[in-house]
Amino acid sequence: MGQIAQKLVEGLEKAGGHIEYQARVTEILLEDGRAVGVQVASGKTYRARRVISNATRWDTFEKLLPSKPLPRAEQQWQQRYQKSPSFLSLHLGVKATAVPPETECHHILLEDWARMEDPEATLFVSIPTLLDPDLAPPDHHIIHAFTPSWLADWQGLSPRAYEQKKEETAARIVERLQKIVPNLAALLDYQEVGTPRTHRRFLGRVDGTYGPIPQRKLPGLLRMPFNRTAIPGLYCVGDSTFPGQGLNAVAFSGFACAHRIAVDLGL
Numbered sequence: 207m208g209q210i211a212q213k214l215v216e217g218l219e220k221a222g223g224h225i226e227y228q229a230r231v232t233e234i235l236l237e238d239g240r241a242v243g244v245q246v247a248s249g250k251t252y253r254a255r256r257v258i259s260n261a262t263r264w265d266t267f268e269k270l271l272p273s274k275p276l277p278r279a280e281q282q283w284q285q286r287y288q289k290s291p292s293f294l295s296l297h298l299g300v301k302a303t304a305v306p307p308e309t310e311c312h313h314i315l316l317e318d319w320a321r322m323e324d325p326e327a328t329l330f331v332s333i334p335t336l337l338d339p340d341l342a343p344p345d346h347h348i349i350h351a352f353t354p355s356w357l358a359d360w361q362g363l364s365p366r367a368y369e370q371k372k373e374e375t376a377a378r379i380v381e382r383l384q385k386i387v388p389n390l391a392a393l394l395d396y397q398e399v400g401t402p403r404t405h406r407r408f409l410g411r412v413d414g415t416y417g418p419i420p421q422r423k424l425p426g427l428l429r430m431p432f433n434r435t436a437i438p439g440l441y442c443v444g445d446s447t448f449p450g451q452g453l454n455a456v457a458f459s460g461f462a463c464a465h466r467i468a469v470d471l472g473l
């Protein structure tokens with residue numbers, strides 16, 4: 207997976223670009239109603255002819271533009287779209303003997319269709335080292351298992367209660383995973399648990415959401431906004447723009463946004 211980001215970095219730097227890592231934008235700077243730059247957590251500011259936000263629209267308009275009333279177009283978008291849940295992720299390292307020969311790379315576990323959308327019900331499983339063994343140390347496999355989870359279920363816990371809840375939830379999931387990987391619990395070598403709080407913190411996504419989903423049935427993807435916004439000079443990109451969630455979709459969004467800005471700049 208990291209290869210995709212690394213290739214994008216190579217391309218961007220080749221074109222004269224520069225990436226500031228670990229630089230959290232705290233505010234989009236406006237002058238006369240126009241986006242003219244950003245301020246990052248260190249206090250440093252950057253000015254630009256165009257500003258593009260890859261944060262969700264909720265984060266962009268509610269957190270990065272705190273003094274600006276929510277534009278009408280964004281109010282409409284918020285009425286049409288809601289936040290899908292976040293995920294609970296288990297990243298496991300197991301002894302290779304745990305995974306029987308002929309095991310498939312991807313699985314979906316769901317015992318009760320009526321609970322399909324409930325937290326912890328549908329379990330998505332991937333064992334990437336079956337396709338790419340070098341990702342793990344010799345004689346080991348990586349298992350990634352994730353299931354929908356809401357931020358509300360992980361809030362208001364003391365650090366100790368939070369850790370305990372992670373451990374208990376992980377143990378239930380490991381138990382279910384033994385349908386695919388028998389003896390998993392005994393052959394487990396490493397375990398990391400990510401919650402909706404992890405998604406919120408490390409991806410800067412409100413409530414750790416996976417992304418926007420329609421509030422009601424809409425006539426196709428074209429109701430998703432494109433890259434321009436109601437604020438001159440500010441563009442949005444990523445999964446809260448057309449065509450929505452998923453790597454292919456956000457790659458298209460990035461391409462479309464670059465094209466839009468190139469045209470707007472007269473390049």
Ligand SMILES: Cc1cc2nc3c(=O)[nH]c(=O)nc-3n(C[C@H](O)[C@H](O)[C@H](O)COP(=O)(O)OP(=O)(O)OC[C@H]3O[C@@H](n4cnc5c(N)ncnc54)[C@H](O)[C@@H]3O)c2cc1C
Nearest residue numbers: 229230231260261352408409410444445451452453454456
């Ligand atoms: C567990 C899981 C499994 C998935 N599996 C698949 C799959 O198999 N196939 C598929 O196609 N898609 C999958 N997806 C969906 C896909 O990962 C997302 O739709 C896609 O990554 C969204 O891209 P994005 O650029 O819009 O947002 P993000 O990937 O969230 O990128 C936004 C970036 O902006 C940064 N950022 C946010 N706020 C700020 C700020 N204030 N300052 C500086 N930086 C900031 C974040 O750190 C982040 O790097 C999966 C998602 C999850 C969570």
